[in-house]
Amino acid sequence: MSVYHLLLFSFAYFPGSVLCAVVTLSSIEIFTTHEWLNLTPTVYFKCNDENKTLLPDVKKKNVIYAFRGEESWQPLTNFSSRKCKRCGLYEEDKILADDVFDEWELCPSDFTVPDGKYVYVNEKEFSASFLCPDCLPLSGVSTAPPPVMNDENVGKEKPAGQRTNVAVVVLVCILGSAVVIVGAVGAFKFWQKKKREQDQARFLKLFEGGDDIEDELHLDHII
DSSP states (O other): OOHHHHHHHHHHHOTTOOSOEEEEEEEEEESOOOOTTOOOOOEEEEETTSOOEEOTTOOSTTOOEEOOSOSTTOOOEEESSSOOEEEEEEEOOSSSSOEEEEEEEEOGGGOBTTTTEEEEEETTTEEEEEEOTTHHHHTTOOOOOOOOOOTTTTTOOOOHHHHHHHHHHHHHHHHHHHHHHHHHHHHHHHHHHHHHHHHHHHHHHHHHHHHHHHHHHTGGGOO
């Protein structure tokens, strides 16, 4: 089987798989250099067990360099699985060991939707943005765009399951409102009944008090 047929077979039967997720440098700004004599630095990117990639355009600090991903020295690295890589940004030193801007774990999951961009910042050393759109399937992130409402979607009948759920919600709301109304009416009638009983009790007590006064004044013997 030829390589072409192997690739065709892979994409046909495993459409979510990615054979090579390429990482490119989108932009970079260095905040310092490590040259003692203020010489032009030689900056490069490198992952463990891989060749270093020189960044020939990066010559001055506090300057933002932007790239299109098509430069001759691109790409920086690539992923063939979800496994992370130990990578870093360095500056060549002609006499001593190369200087390290920073080293970190670079992973496919670092690249976020929608365009597969990843930004790494070391506040004292540099800021860089990387691109890897093909890393999104490797990291298990869904790249499907959200549904868009258009004229074709408007007015379409909802599935039976959705109609049933809406009907249940409406019925529950109606029953809940009915229970609240019945409870309020019952409470009002109970309050009216208690009020009438209290009024009757006060009225009877008033008459009983009048009889006691007549007995004290012996008014019942006067005709």
